Amino acid sequence: MPPIWLYKCSKCGFHISIGWGGTMYVEDDNGNRIECMHPGEMSTVVKVLGKNLSMELIRKRTGFNSDCICLDCLNFFKADFGDEIANPWRFYYGATNKKDKRECPGCKSQNVKTVFEMIGQICPKCKDGVIKIFETGLIT
Numbered sequence: 001m002p003p004i005w006l007y008k009c010s011k012c013g014f015h016i017s018i019g020w021g022g023t024m025y026v027e028d029d030n031g032n033r034i035e036c037m038h039p040g041e042m043s044t045v046v047k048v049l050g051k052n053l054s055m056e057l058i059r060k061r062t063g064f065n066s067d068c069i070c071l072d073c074l075n076f077f078k079a080d081f082g083d084e085i086a087n088p089w090r091f092y093y094g095a096t097n098k099k100d101k102r103e104c105p106g107c108k109s110q111n112v113k114t115v116f117e118m119i120g121q122i123c124p125k126c127k128d129g130v131i132k133i134f135e136t137g138l139i140t
């Protein structure tokens with residue numbers, strides 16, 4: 001069971017995300033992304049895709065929505081870039097598709113990062129502190 005992490009600025013306390021940095025999802029027939037909460041991700045996948053699942057269908061229709069932040073407007077959103085640097089949960093779920101482009105849905109800036117990519121970076125809010133990862137001590 002993975003620990004819950006908190007990502008925040010060492011100086012101003014600006015929180016980026018609490019948790020794993022993202023959520024597995026499955027696409028329904030209309031392309032809507034339905035989040036698969038942990039534990040029991042696969043039961044959600046079966047509910048959406050039906051019981052006759054092939055590995056190929058699972059690969060095609062599931063993915064990993066990372067928690068992302070726009071460094072220009074500080075908008076939070078979820079996206080499946082597929083090329084982010086270090087979200088180990090993506091690989092845990094076998095989600096390797098690249099589905100979304102790197103773009104803020106709010107201001108269209110391409111200056112966006114996943115929370116994992118923010119670790120060790122300058123805080124986008126106070127532009128002074130550094131984003132660090134803290135263990136909350138909670139385990140899911």
Ligand SMILES: [Zn+2]
Nearest residue numbers: 009012123126
């Ligand atoms: Zn800060």
Ligand SMILES: [Zn+2]
Nearest residue numbers: 070073104107
């Ligand atoms: Zn933005």
